[in-house]
Each structure stands twice: as structure tokens, then as C-alpha cells.
Amino acid sequence: MDFSFLWQGIMSITWQQAVMYVIGGLLIYLAIEKGFEPALLMPMGFGAILVNLPLSGVVNQFSAGIGETPGIIQWLFEVGIEASEAMPLLLFIGIGAMIDFGPLLANPKLFLCGAAAQAGIFLTIIIAVLLGFDLKDAASIGIIGAADGPTSLLVSQTLKSNFVGAIAVAAYSYMALVPIIQPFAIKLVTTQKDRAMKMPYKPQGVTRRMRILFPIVVTVIAGLVAPASVALVGFLMFGNLIRECGVLSTLSNTAQNDLANLITLLLGITISFSMKADQFVRPETFMIMGLGLVAFVLDSVVGVLFVKVLNIFTPKNKINPMVGAAGISAFPMSSRVIEKLGQEADSQNHLLMHAIAANVSGQIASVVAGGVVLQYFANLG
Amino acid sequence: MSENLIGALEMLGQGMLGIFVVLGVIALLVVLMGKLGGGK
Numbered sequence: 001m002d003f004s005f006l007w008q009g010i011m012s013i014t015w016q017q018a019v020m021y022v023i024g025g026l027l028i029y030l031a032i033e034k035g036f037e038p039a040l041l042m043p044m045g046f047g048a049i050l051v052n053l054p055l056s057g058v059v060n061q062f063s064a065g066i067g068e069t070p071g072i073i074q075w076l077f078e079v080g081i082e083a084s085e086a087m088p089l090l091l092f093i094g095i096g097a098m099i100d101f102g103p104l105l106a107n108p109k110l111f112l113c114g115a116a117a118q119a120g121i122f123l124t125i126i127i128a129v130l131l132g133f134d135l136k137d138a139a140s141i142g143i144i145g146a147a148d149g150p151t152s153l154l155v156s157q158t159l160k161s162n163f164v165g166a167i168a169v170a171a172y173s174y175m176a177l178v179p180i181i182q183p184f185a186i187k188l189v190t191t192q193k194d195r196a197m198k199m200p201y202k203p204q205g206v207t208r209r210m211r212i213l214f215p216i217v218v219t220v221i222a223g224l225v226a227p228a229s230v231a232l233v234g235f236l237m238f239g240n241l242i243r244e245c246g247v248l249s250t251l252s253n254t255a256q257n258d259l260a261n262l263i264t265l266l267l268g269i270t271i272s273f274s275m276k277a278d279q280f281v282r283p284e285t286f287m288i289m290g291l292g293l294v295a296f297v298l299d300s301v302v303g304v305l306f307v308k309v310l311n312i313f314t315p316k317n318k319i320n321p322m323v324g325a326a327g328i329s330a331f332p333m334s335s336r337v338i339e340k341l342g343q344e345a346d347s348q349n350h351l352l353m354h355a356i357a358a359n360v361s362g363q364i365a366s367v368v369a370g371g372v373v374l375q376y377f378a379n380l381g
Numbered sequence: 382m383s384e385n386l387i388g389a390l391e392m393l394g395q396g397m398l399g400i401f402v403v404l405g406v407i408a409l410l411v412v413l414m415g416k417l418g419g420g421k
Binding site for chain 2: 226373
């Protein structure tokens with residue numbers, strides 16, 4: 001009897017696959033022990049091991065005796081992400097249903113913080129190009145700075161980047177690391193006095209009509225300026241309209257909980273298809289991880305500096321510069337970071353509601369950023 | 382200057398302009414809706 005089938009698998013493991021088992025294990029460790037975005041990093045880590053087992057049955061395989069056999073993770077990726085971007089888009093319905101734009105509607109000036117804090121995306125694209133990446137890959141890497149996993153995934157996949165797996169890992173890892181990255185970046189460009197600056201919070205009434213009109217207005221304006229953003233913005237705002245209309249509370253709850261959980265459950269393990277050893281274990285992956293960090297730092301730094309400049313022109317209504325850094329989309333981690341830093345500087349300094357307003361503005365700005373990047377390539381013809 | 386770098390610089394200009402225009406117009410409309418007030 002031939003027993004070679006027993007060690008056929010272990011003998012065909014490549015060193016790159018062994019590296020992926022370590023990376024998968026590391027992601028699982030970070031998710032479970034450190035609590036870093038566990039809903040995504042844990043499935044991605046487990047998936048990284050699954051897709052890198054020799055002749056893995058979760059990806060399509062061809063054998064002489066049977067022919068082609070389909071793999072479930074490859075099918076999920078091809079149908080749910082590659083063919084239609086359905087998974088990240090459907091997740092936006094859930095995210096939109098979760099967000100309360102009330103604090104932002106009460107202080108519309110903070111919309112500008114969300115816009116400014118997207119600069120890290122475009123500055124990182126320039127750095128990536130200078131490092132030798134082609135323009136589409138550079139744009140896909142820069143969009144890590146959107147601090148918004150589904151947007152990063154959608155843009156990099158739409159642009160057919162060669163580095164979707166590394167980009168997804170960077171986007172979700174750094175989102176989990178916002179409480180470490182942002183204090184460092186903010187302290188680079190603020191003084192103790194800046195951080196202690198108080199902002200009075202005057203909650204203004206936001207009418208129900210305004211809350212209902214808001215998602216429609218956002219979708220139409222974003223769609224007219226950057227039509228490529230309509231899918232991203234539209235699904236985000238559709239979720240928000242379900243939340244705010246007041247007559248679809250069951251659907252709103254379903255979108256916030258069941259839909260978001262179901263997509264999240266499948267999204268992580270589906271992304272792992274792009275973490276096959278031959279695509280992931282290469283020098284560019286390290287560069288992408290570094291560039292992702294640069295994008296987050298630049299977002300925060302530009303956000304702070306923008307508010308400092310804005311304050312020169314509005315001396316009677318100053319904004320704490322740290323609130324500018326909350327203009328990144330990492331919600332609600334970034335808001336909590338600003339509140340904590342404000343209280344460290346002065347225990348009576350409460351910035352949470354202002355930071356939340358800038359943070360949800362960043363959520364809109366990041367999907368618009370994804371749209372304008374796609375629009376740029378669409379216009380190239 | 383390489384073609385890719387020119388493209389990246391164009392994207393910076395167009396991208397930031399696009400984002401500021403979209404969010405700026407939305408902010409103005411929100412202010413306008415607030416001023417018009419009314420409703421529930």
C-alpha cells in the first residue's frame with residue numbers, strides 16, 4: 001500500500017506558506033488577546049491559514065482525477081467582492097444605520113475637519129509613487145488613509161490592485177491601533193496649551209426634517225460632484241435614512257445588527273482569499289504596512305494643522321486643534337482618543353461631542369475620497 | 382517629472398478640491414436648513 005499521501009501535504013508546504021501561518025496566528029493573537037478589531041482580524045487570520053494549506057479545498061483546485069473543484073472562499077471572494085463589491089457596500093447600509101449625525105448637524109463647521117483629514121490619503125499616494133508603485137496601486141495604498149476598511153477594500157479591488165490582501169490587513173490593523181497612532185501624531189503638532197483648549201458645547205435642536213433630508217442631500221451632492229462615489233455614499237446614506245425616517249425601526253435594527261454582523265462574519269474570511277502566500281509574502285507588503293501608518297499619521301497631522309489655520313480666521317469661535325484629527329473616519333475610536341487627550345491636558349476639558357461631530361464628518365469624507373479617487377481614474381478614459 | 386507623479390499630484394489637487402466642495406456645500410445647506418428651521 002502506498003502511504004505517501006499521508007505526508008504529501010506536509011512535504012509540499014512552501015516557506016512562504018509557513019510565513020502565512022505565522023501571520024495568520026499573529027492576527028488571531030492580536031484579535032483575541034489584544035482586542036484589535038477582532039470581528040475582522042480573527043476571521044482574516046484564520047482564513048490566511050485556510051487558503052495557504054497545500055491544495056486547500058477552500059480555493060479552486062484542479063486535479064487530474066476529478067478535474068476542477070470549486071473552493072468556497074474563492075467563490076465568496078469572486079461573487080461577494082470581485083464581481084460586485086457587494087459585501088463592502090452592504091456593510092455600509094449597516095454602518096449608515098448606526099451613525100447619529102446629530103452632533104455634526106448641530107455644528108456644521110466641523111464638516112471641514114472631515115474634509116481636511118483626508119489629505120493623508122493623497123500625500124501617501126505621492127509617497128507611494130515616489131517609492132515606485134504604479135499609480136493605481138499607489139492610489140489603493142493611499143486610500144488606507146481613509147481609515148475605513150470597506151472603502152479601502154472597495155477602491156483597491158475596483159482598481160484591480162495587486163496588493164488587496166496587504167491593504168486590507170493594513171487598513172483594519174491601523175484602525176485598531178488608532179489609540180496608539182493618534183496620540184503620537186497629535187502630540188507632534190500640538191502644545192499642552194492647544195490640547196487644553198476648551199470648547200463650549202451648545203447642543204442645538206436638530207429637527208426631524210433635517211435628519212431625514214440630510215442623507216438625501218449628501219447623496220445627491222456627492223453624486224453630482226463625484227458620480228463614482230454614489231455606490232459608497234448612497235449605501236451609507238440609505239442606511240442612515242432607514243435609521244432617521246422613523247417608520248422603519250425594525251429594518252434599522254436589522255441593518256445595524258443582523259446585516260452588519262452577517263457581512264462582517266463573512267467579510268474577514270472572504271478577504272483572506274487575497275492573502276495567498278504568493279500574493280502576500282513579498283517586500284511590497286512591508287512597504288504597504290509602512291505607508292498605511294504614514295497615511296494615518298499624515299491624516300491626523302493635517303487635520304490638526306488645518307484647524308490651527310482655521311482658528312486664525314475665526315478667533316471668536318476657536319476649535320480645539322485636536323478635533324481636526326478626529327476628522328479621520330475611524331469611528332468612534334478617534335473621538336475617544338481626543339476626549340482622553342483633552343482630559344489629560346485639563347481634567348475639566350470635555351471634547352467628546354465635538355470630536356464625534358468631526359469623526360462622523362470624516363466617515364462621509366472618507367467615502368467621498370474613495371469616490372473621487374475612482375472618479376479620477378474613470379475620467380482618464 | 383514622471384507621469385505617475387504628475388498623476389498623483391493631479392489626484393491631490395482634484396481629490397482635495399472635490400472633497401472640500403462636497404462637504405462645504407453640504408455644510409452650507411445644513412446651515413440653510415437650520416436657518417429655515419420649522420418642522421418637527
